[in-house]
Amino acid sequence: METSPSNLPDDVDALRAIIAAQADQLAEQARKLQSRDTLIDKLKAQLAVLKRARFGSSSEKMDRAIEQLELALEDIEAAEAEAMAVSGVLASSPTADPAKAKPSRQPLPDHLPRHDVTHQATCTCPVCGGSDFIRAGESVSEVLDYVPASFRVVRHIQPRFTCKGCDTQVKAEMPSLPIERGKPGPGLVAHVLIAKYCDHLPLYRQSEIYAREGVDLSRSTMADWIGKASTLLEPLLVKLRDHVFAGHRLHGDDTPVPVLEPGKGKTRTGRLWTYVRDGRPYGDAIPPAVCYFFSPDRRGLHPRQHLATFSGVLHADGYAGFRDLYEPHKPGGPPTILEAACWAHLWTPPTLQG
Incomplete structure (x- = not known):
């Protein structure tokens, strides 16, 4: 209940009733904020637990759960900020929580360009009316802003010249464009x-x-x-794949991806195969890289095709399609690809369990 100062009654009991009603409203808002703070803390704790389990089993499900929790946190924190603004809880308020009223602010990145906007003071002194000033320094406040990306038209100009000796037309060649005879x-x-x-x-x-x-x-x-x-x-893709498979150690794995089936109104499950070359843990200075392959199913012929030219150590899980790669290419000869089994899929004999 809001009452304008000009409309306040003269009766003391009526004023007390107004004050009591406003106190109840403030108490209710405080309870709501406390409830939201509790929920935020709970969601943050759940989020931390899920992030710790991110690389465990069913990581795709974990990722989806984390995304949903992050969205919930965004909505709750935005609603809390809106409630504080509406109720007039400002950073300068003596009753505001100092930890929330003055959040720690990190310095803005040094690599960003600076655009100076100078705000000139009034030409006359607000106290004595004088107009003769001595500069005594300046106050600088930095605000992070965003300039939306914009389109522009690039005009390629090719001056033409005519040879005075033979009337030959001469002009510079146009640079190649990504889309031939296209506009982009x-x-x-x-x-x-x-x-x-x-x-x-x-x-x-x-x-x-x-x-x-x-x-x-x-x-x-x-x-x-x-x-x-x-x-x-x-x-470029061919060069990248050649670089990845030229390494001696390779990490390989696959993950399911939903693929739309036009005309059927549903999706089917395809596979995205990932191969990573990264020798940094072993002191290798060669840049790491990753390449991807898509397949409509998970048949073993796909990794055989992907790794047809690779020779070295493959770190992968126990998928049967990978196990077939470790067989010798020649009878009695060493395998071209050596297995580095993933410990996350280590099988423990029943006699050692418990």
Whole structure:
């Protein structure tokens, strides 16, 4: 219940009733905040437990649970901040919790560019009206801001010259573009690819975002760019795979991924195969790298095809498709691929259990 100071009654008992009602409201808000604080602490504790178990069994389920808890924490903390702002609990309030009113602030990153905005004081002294000032230093407050990404049109200008001796036309060659005879520059193509595959932003949503900036990029147009960019990046992918499989030690694993089946209204389970080359724990200075393969199923022929040119140590789990790789290629000869079994899948004999 809110009452304007100008509308306060003159009766003492009525004033006491107003004060008592406001005290009850404040107590109720305090109880709600305390309840939310308790829930936040509980969720944070659950989140910590799940993060510790992240690399245990069923890590995909753990990841999904962690994401849901993080979303819940975001909503609760945002609601708490809104409630504090509405109720007028400011950092300068004497009743505010010092730990929450003045959170520790880390310095802003040094590598970010600085944009100075100078706020000039009034030209006259507010006390005596004088206008003759001596500079006595300055106060600097840094605020982290964001400038949204923007489109631009790059004009490639090719001046033409005519040879005075033979009238030959001469001009500079145009740099190659990622899409032949297309409009997108390399930065735009890279941005669309990263938004789709790293930030999981579908093309139709990207189209809606760009439309707000007055740029019409249809989903089909960007899909065409992605298809052509895939062909353009194929040589780089080959080099990356050659680099990964040239190492002597390799880590391999697969994970299930849901794949849409157009026209059937459901998904099927595909497989994403991952192979990692990382010799840093062994003092290897060669840069680490990872490559991925997709397959519609988990048949053993897929790892055999992936590792057809690899020779060395493979660190993997006990999947039968991997075990077949350790067989000798020639009768009596050593295997081309040596097994480094994953201890997370170590089998303990029943006689040693308990």
